[in-house]
Amino acid sequence: MSTDQPQSLDPDLVEQTKQHIRSLVNEIAQLARTDISPQEFYAEFLSRVVSALAAVGGVVWTTDDDGRLALQYQINLQKTGLADDEAAQAGHSRLLSKVMSSGEPMLIPANSGSDDDEQAANKTDYLLVIGPLSTDIETVGVVEVFQRPDAGLNTQKGYLRFLMQMCDLAAEFIKSRQLRHFTDRQVLWTQLEEFSRTVHSSLEPRQAAYTIANEGRRLIECDRVSVAIRRGSKCTVEAISGQDLFDKRSNIVRLLGKLATAVVVTGEPVWYSGDTSNMAPQVEDAIQEYIDESHSKTVAVLPLVRQERPKEEKELNEQDQSEEPVGALIVEQIEDSRIPETMLQRVEVVSTHSSIALANAMEHQNLFLMPVWRAIGNATWMLKVRTLPKTISVAILVVGILLGLIFWPANFALEADGELTPVQQRDVFARVDGTVADVFVKHGEKIKENTLLAKLRNTDLEVAITDILGRKTTTHQQILSVQRSLLSSRHISIEEQNRLSGELLELKQQLKSLDAQLKLYQKKKEELNVDSPSDGIIVTWDVFDKLIHRPVQRGQVLMQVANPEGLWELELRMPEDRMGHIVDAQRKLGDDLKVTFILATNPNEVFEGRIKEIHYNAEVRGEDGNTVLIEVSLDKDKMPDLRPGSEVTAKVYCGRRSIGYVYLHDLFAFVQRILFRL
Numbered sequence: 015m016s017t018d019q020p021q022s023l024d025p026d027l028v029e030q031t032k033q034h035i036r037s038l039v040n041e042i043a044q045l046a047r048t049d050i051s052p053q054e055f056y057a058e059f060l061s062r063v064v065s066a067l068a069a070v071g072g073v074v075w076t077t078d079d080d081g082r083l084a085l086q087y088q089i090n091l092q093k094t095g096l097a098d099d100e101a102a103q104a105g106h107s108r109l110l111s112k113v114m115s116s117g118e119p120m121l122i123p124a125n126s127g128s129d130d131d132e133q134a135a136n137k138t139d140y141l142l143v144i145g146p147l148s149t150d151i152e153t154v155g156v157v158e159v160f161q162r163p164d165a166g167l168n169t170q171k172g173y174l175r176f177l178m179q180m181c182d183l184a185a186e187f188i189k190s191r192q193l194r195h196f197t198d199r200q201v202l203w204t205q206l207e208e209f210s211r212t213v214h215s216s217l218e219p220r221q222a223a224y225t226i227a228n229e230g231r232r233l234i235e236c237d238r239v240s241v242a243i244r245r246g247s248k249c250t251v252e253a254i255s256g257q258d259l260f261d262k263r264s265n266i267v268r269l270l271g272k273l274a275t276a277v278v279v280t281g282e283p284v285w286y287s288g289d290t291s292n293m294a295p296q297v298e299d300a301i302q303e304y305i306d307e308s309h310s311k312t313v314a315v316l317p318l319v320r321q322e323r324p325k326e327e328k329e330l331n332e333q334d335q336s337e338e339p340v341g342a343l344i345v346e347q348i349e350d351s352r353i354p355e356t357m358l359q360r361v362e363v364v365s366t367h368s369s370i371a372l373a374n375a376m377e378h379q380n381l382f383l384m385p386v387w388r389a390i391g392n393a394t395w396m397l398k399v400r401t402l403p404k405t406i407s408v409a410i411l412v413v414g415i416l417l418g419l420i421f422w423p424a425n426f427a428l429e430a431d432g433e434l435t436p437v438q439q440r441d442v443f444a445r446v447d448g449t450v451a452d453v454f455v456k457h458g459e460k461i462k463e464n465t466l467l468a469k470l471r472n473t474d475l476e477v478a479i480t481d482i483l484g485r486k487t488t489t490h491q492q493i494l495s496v497q498r499s500l501l502s503s504r505h506i507s508i509e510e511q512n513r514l515s516g517e518l519l520e521l522k523q524q525l526k527s528l529d530a531q532l533k534l535y536q537k538k539k540e541e542l543n544v545d546s547p548s549d550g551i552i553v554t555w556d557v558f559d560k561l562i563h564r565p566v567q568r569g570q571v572l573m574q575v576a577n578p579e580g581l582w583e584l585e586l587r588m589p590e591d592r593m594g595h596i597v598d599a600q601r602k603l604g605d606d607l608k609v610t611f612i613l614a615t616n617p618n619e620v621f622e623g624r625i626k627e628i629h630y631n632a633e634v635r636g637e638d639g640n641t642v643l644i645e646v647s648l649d650k651d652k653m654p655d656l657r658p659g660s661e662v663t664a665k666v667y668c669g670r671r672s673i674g675y676v677y678l679h680d681l682f683a684f685v686q687r688i689l690f691r692l
Contacts, residue, residue: 035176038062042180046187049194052076055187056087060157063180064089067173069161070140075110076147076155083110083155094138094160105135110144110156117153119145119178121170124163139163143173145181149189157181206363209233213371217378219243222371223253226343230364231255234357238310239364240344242274243372249274249342269304274342276300277315281339283365286313287351312347316365320373340373419674426676427610427665428595431638432586432646434613434660438577440548444566445541448472453558461546461575468561468572470542479535486528493521550577553658576658584611584623584646586664590632591683593642599668609646611664615655623648625666 042062045055056074064072071090075083085091096103105127112134113120122142127135136142140160147155157180161173209229216222223241231239238256242249251271254260260267276296277284286305290298301313317339343365448470455467496518500511554560554573561572586609588596599607606624613621623646632642646664650656675682 035066038066039180039183042183046183046190049191052191053086055184059180059184059187060087060089063157063159063177066180067143067159067161067176069143069159072157072159074147074155074157077114083107083114086155090160094140096138099137102135102137105133105137109134109136109142110158113144113146113156114153117146117148119143119174119181121174141165141170141173143170143177145174145177147181147184147188149185149192154188157184205233209364210367213367214374217375219372219375219379220252222375223341226364226368226371227253227255230343230345230368233364234345234360236345236357237348238346240270240346241341241368241372242271242278242344243341243376244275244278244339247275249278252341266304266307269300269307270344273297273300273304273313274315274344278317278339278342281317281319283316284314285353287311287353308346308348310346310348311351312345312353314343314345314353314361316343316345316361317341318343318365318369318372320369337373340369340376343368416674419678420672422673423670424673424676426595426668426671426679428588428592428668429663429665430586430588430592430644432584432611432644432662432664434656434662435583435585435658436550436576436578437581437583438548438550439553439658440550440575441571442467442544442547442573442575444470444544444568444570444572446470446472446475446538447565447567448475448542449565450561450563450572453561455552455557455573457552457555457557459552461550461552463546463548465546466543467546467552468544470544470566472539472542475535475539475542479532479539482528482532482535486525486532489521489525489528493518493525496521544572546575548575548577550575578656578658582648582650582653582656583626584609584644584648584662584664586644586646586662586666587635587638587641588644588666589638590640590642593632595668595679596628596644596666599666603667603669608667609664610667611646611662613653614661614663615657621648621653 042059045058048055056076060072060074063069070093071088073088073091074086076086078084091097096106109120109122109127120142122136122144124139124141125137127133127137138160141163143159143161145157146153147157157177159173159177161170165173209232212229213222213225216225223243227239227241231237238254240251240255241253243252249271251260251262251267251274254267262268276294277300280294280297284293284297284301286293286301288311290301293301301315304310305313318341319339320337343361345361449472451469451471453468455461455465461467496514499506499514500518506514552573553576557573566572596607606626609623609625610620611623612619625644626647627645629643629645632640635641644666671679
């Protein structure tokens with residue numbers, strides 16, 4: 015500002031000073047229109063005001079939540095000496111309060127005011143230029159400038175006018191910020207109202223968890239929110255924001271559930287932003303494992319607990335005890351490790367509402383027979399006047415259907431699978447061990463009894479026969495040699511003749527034994543020829559490729575021969591659990607129950623037969639499980655294109671029963687087994 019003797023100043027310097035002040039004012043005006051934090055604004059604002067006034071320093075004071083003045087920013091406050099004089103501090107505080115209450119700017123000379131403790135005073139060596147920061151509603155603070163006391167009165171008034179203009183600009187910043195704050199709060203309240211409405215709208219735990227995760231993430235404005243529900247001693251992740259479906263067995267979800275379990279056990283919320291030094295060991299291990307997998311920078315895990323309501327009057331003065339946690343709320347920031355104050359407040363709000371909503375849903379789900387009560391409650395619409403005629407009509411229809419199922423008779427037949435086979439069907443066995451050397455028949459070929467079907471080779475048998483023949487030759491030569499020796503008896507003694515005679519008898523006996531063995535081996539060799547046991551056709555498919563050069567053992571089935579000209583029958587595989595119905599039907603209708611069946615090769619025609627025999631033993635047969643074989647006689651003349659092994663679907667007639675029992679007898683049997691086990 016100018017002095018009281020402008021005629022002594024350089025005009026150029028005055029113009030430069032004015033330009034500098036205008037520049038500072040423009041900068042302050044621009045700052046007032048920006049969206050920066052109050053701390054940044056007050057620092058930039060005060061430095062420019064002090065520079066424009068060429069002052070020693072200054073302070074910006076604003077009111078806190080309790081209505082008391084708090085220092086926001088200061089320049090050279092220590093030069094005033096207020097910090098060393100408590101009495102001066104008290105007088106200075108009353109001076110600021112006076113400006114706050116009056117809302118008027120003040121010029122306070124240096125070392126002014128009385129020594130009375132109840133009076134406002136300026137005990138500093140500087141002129142105090144004080145301007146209020148006022149909005150349209152209230153005064154929210156003051157700006158104080160420490161100026162040198164040697165300026166004239168007009169100059170001091172100029173200081174005050176300039177400060178008031180700057181305070182007006184600062185007030186515009188405050189009003190704009192308040193407006194934005196009120197707008198943000200209005201948006202927040204709208205979001206909170208929407209969150210409260212949606213989170214309490216469902217009493218189904220899974221739906222409630224899904225709503226908490228997705229709506230909570232929008233309200234908190236974080237990267238991800240997850241909800242874990244406690245079941246027993248463990249927590250399972252039930253919902254993750256932005257994901258309708260997820261794999262609960264995945265490693266990251268499993269570790270998140272482990273972390274939620276560890277935090278719920280402690281009952282204390284956990285905030286992680288890089289430091290785990292103050293955490294319990296089990297929580298620290300769990301969160302480190304999860305961070306290594308998810309790479310999140312900030313993780314907050316809050317147990318969801320609803321405070322227990324007092325039940326008796328005597329408990330009103332006692333300290334409230336918390337219920338067991340029903341789950342946990344997990345909030346994550348993937349890239350940012352900072353935890354803003356607004357985020358803490360919103361997380362607290364979401365946690366409070368989520369605790370109540372999830373606790374209500376879990377309590378509702380755990381009510382006894384809740385699905386039954388829900389179904390009954392949903393059925394009340396049927397008794398309203400508008401729907402009552404329809405309800406009665408439907409009820410009559412249902413009763414009619416039930417009566418029909420109980421009293422309307424129908425044929426009761428049990429279904430089974432089977433195959434068509436000739437009665438005269440023989441298996442061809444290998445009579446000795448060997449290797450198939452040749453096969454002389456093929457599939458479908460008609461043969462006669464004793465027809466050579468295949469020939470085996472047994473190397474051991476051939477070696478044995480060759481050995482017998484060699485031994486027999488040797489023995490025969492020995493006999494001839496002994497006989498020649500006996501013919502020349504005049505040259506040998508009687509003892510030698512007796513010895514040779516005994517040896518000759520022994521050799522002849524040995525030769526007889528070798529002849530007997532050779533006959534047995536020859537007979538066994540004849541068994542290498544595989545003959546047909548009866549007339550018929552070869553029903554084994556691709557018999558040559560299956561048997562040629564194949565080693566076989568005695569008793570092994572090589573092929574099958576069937577006589578299609580003889581009688582035919584069905585072999586049904588009846589499930590064991592249906593045999594009780596067949597036994598009852600045989601007692602009432604006779605042993606030869608009627609059987610209707612269709613062939614897989616001719617499904618358009620139905621044929622009939624009669625039960626001939628039921629096997630006593632039940633055996634496991636492939637995919638059919640435990641079954642009983644039933645043989646059914648039939649008239650082959652009425653059946654075209656008979657093929658051995660043809661698949662058959664048959665029904666065994668078991669009399670007349672109610673139509674409901676006919677279609678639901680398997681269900682009745684299942685219920686009876688369950689009741690018997692109970």
